[in-house]
Amino acid sequence: MSTEDIPTREVAKRAFATEFNDAGFSFKESDDERAPVYLLFPTGAKANRVFLIGTLTETEDVGEDNEYWRGRIVDPTGTFFVYAGQYQPEAAQELRELTPPAYVAVSGKPRTFETDDGTTNVSVRPESITVVDATTRDRWVVETAERTLDRIAAFEDEGNEYARMANDEYEIPIDQYIESTVSAVESLDESTDELNTASTEGTAQNL
Amino acid sequence: MKNRTEASDIMTDLQTHAAEIAEQFSEELDIDETTVRDRLNTLVEEYSVPADEARRSVINSYLDEADIDRDELSGSDGNEEIPLASIDEDEQWIDVTAKVVELWEPQNEAIAQVGLIGDESGRTKFVAFETSDLPAIEEGAVYELENVVTDEYQGDYSVKLNRTTDIEKLDTDITVGDSATTIEGALIDIQSGSGLIKRCPTDGCTRVLQNGRCSEHGTVDGEFDLRIKGVIDDGETVTEVIFTREMTEKLSGITLSEAQQMARDALDTSVVVEEIRQDLIGAYYRISGPELGRYLLADTVDHLTNPADPEAVLIKARSI
Numbered sequence: 001m002s003t004e005d006i007p008t009r010e011v012a013k014r015a016f017a018t019e020f021n022d023a024g025f026s027f028k029e030s031d032d033e034r035a036p037v038y039l040l041f042p043t044g045a046k047a048n049r050v051f052l053i054g055t056l057t058e059t060e061d062v063g064e065d066n067e068y069w070r071g072r073i074v075d076p077t078g079t080f081f082v083y084a085g086q087y088q089p090e091a092a093q094e095l096r097e098l099t100p101p102a103y104v105a106v107s108g109k110p111r112t113f114e115t116d117d118g119t120t121n122v123s124v125r126p127e128s129i130t131v132v133d134a135t136t137r138d139r140w141v142v143e144t145a146e147r148t149l150d151r152i153a154a155f156e157d158e159g160n161e162y163a164r165m166a167n168d169e170y171e172i173p174i175d176q177y178i179e180s181t182v183s184a185v186e187s188l189d190e191s192t193d194e195l196n197t198a199s200t201e202g203t204a205q206n207l
Numbered sequence: 208m209k210n211r212t213e214a215s216d217i218m219t220d221l222q223t224h225a226a227e228i229a230e231q232f233s234e235e236l237d238i239d240e241t242t243v244r245d246r247l248n249t250l251v252e253e254y255s256v257p258a259d260e261a262r263r264s265v266i267n268s269y270l271d272e273a274d275i276d277r278d279e280l281s282g283s284d285g286n287e288e289i290p291l292a293s294i295d296e297d298e299q300w301i302d303v304t305a306k307v308v309e310l311w312e313p314q315n316e317a318i319a320q321v322g323l324i325g326d327e328s329g330r331t332k333f334v335a336f337e338t339s340d341l342p343a344i345e346e347g348a349v350y351e352l353e354n355v356v357t358d359e360y361q362g363d364y365s366v367k368l369n370r371t372t373d374i375e376k377l378d379t380d381i382t383v384g385d386s387a388t389t390i391e392g393a394l395i396d397i398q399s400g401s402g403l404i405k406r407c408p409t410d411g412c413t414r415v416l417q418n419g420r421c422s423e424h425g426t427v428d429g430e431f432d433l434r435i436k437g438v439i440d441d442g443e444t445v446t447e448v449i450f451t452r453e454m455t456e457k458l459s460g461i462t463l464s465e466a467q468q469m470a471r472d473a474l475d476t477s478v479v480v481e482e483i484r485q486d487l488i489g490a491y492y493r494i495s496g497p498e499l500g501r502y503l504l505a506d507t508v509d510h511l512t513n514p515a516d517p518e519a520v521l522i523k524a525r526s527i
Contacts, residue, residue, distance in 0.1 A: 009438065009445045009447075011440060011442065011444065011445050012393075012395050012440045012442065012446075014442040014446075018516075036490055051393060051395050051440060051442070053489065054414075063463075104489075105395075105488065105489025105490075107396065122217070126486065127396065128395075128396065128488050128489075129267040130484065130485055130488045130489040131448075131485070132489040132490065133512075135513065135514050136489060136490055136512075138490060138514050138515050139278060139491050139511065139514070139515040140393070141515070141517075142515035142516070142517050142520055143441070143442060143515070144222055144442075145517070145520045145524075146520055146523070147442045149520065149523050149527060152527055153523075153527050156216075158330070169284075178524055178527060181524060182521060182524045183521050184515075185517040185521055185524075186521070188463075188514075188517050189517075200490060
């Protein structure tokens, strides 16, 4: 639905926390200073934006002079870290005001930073954080599983340049993402409703 | 004075109910309007039963008498065959000739089939229930559907197939009108120019004002309106969607006048879009409507609140 003269909005890719946190490699596709930075998913896709839903379990102001909020958001496979400071005022305000635990939906930009010991941490700089309910979280888990499996199924395809790039950059057996995806989906049966009450209190879901 | 007016309204209502009931049973039973009205009247006047309940009760007793099922009661004989786009009333018994545009995965055990049917005039959602025990219809085929019932939910109309529905496959094709596009995904962003906005009041203009100025007519005294320019993203494609005032009111639960009040209280119109963002972003929707340039105009919107079905994904995982 986009035409040539309108810059295309980047799709918000879906990945579980375990794959997202493994994605320590990022790259640009042009020398332009303002060219988008892409994170490379180990299952072979580039991501300039992500959308995730999970349980916000902890918020903390880790800033020194200015407020800089960190949120831990847990999905069935691991933990996403989101950071919001003065340049993300709405998201920072959400993290300041939300009381964990709560199901939250986050869209944002992937960021990588290298720690002192040389490992690369991957986090999300949120564009928005909103409270959602348990069924919406479940839907995200199933959707993210589908997208992940689609990437894995296409990994060996000829001409899948991001799969080849992932093959070169990472030494991760791709099968492990099938396992984590399956257990994520299987976890849905057990966990439904555990937080439903908590997360709907904070928001009026009008429809 | 007022009481008398109300009383006579009730009498008129009962008369209407009586006429409809008598008509419904005209084939099966020998009853007349007066008898029906007397029975309704007894329930309503002497026993203080609400008119709707009285109607139900009287119909049920006649059903027993005629030994027929409520499901088989189909209003009067010979429904009107009407174009899908002209459906504008709830609970009408109609006949349609339509092509099955799309079948969706039923999200509920009680539903046998759900999807979109279309004719030259447009598209409409249809539902067939398990209990109706109907033959399945196929995507892409054209059917004559006799005796379907219209349904209304928040201003959107659909048709329900039922046990009495007669399904006949036709050997023709239909060019389905109003090439509506249907998308599904999460609402992940709401763009600027959403919420409470002001439009240029000049005849035929309706441009959205920026800081009180119309790009064509300069500084004008704008008229308030509500809309959402939303971004639906399914992880593979991005679609920008326009929700008109009516749809925005439905989704957000905020009417235009409430929005204006919120803005007056806060001395700021942006409180409206902020509240809408908090309510809507992150939720999943199925939206259909025509494409207008880069935007999809949301004609029908379903908030996808049913739990997702994980089985298909597990099957996919096993096949890799």
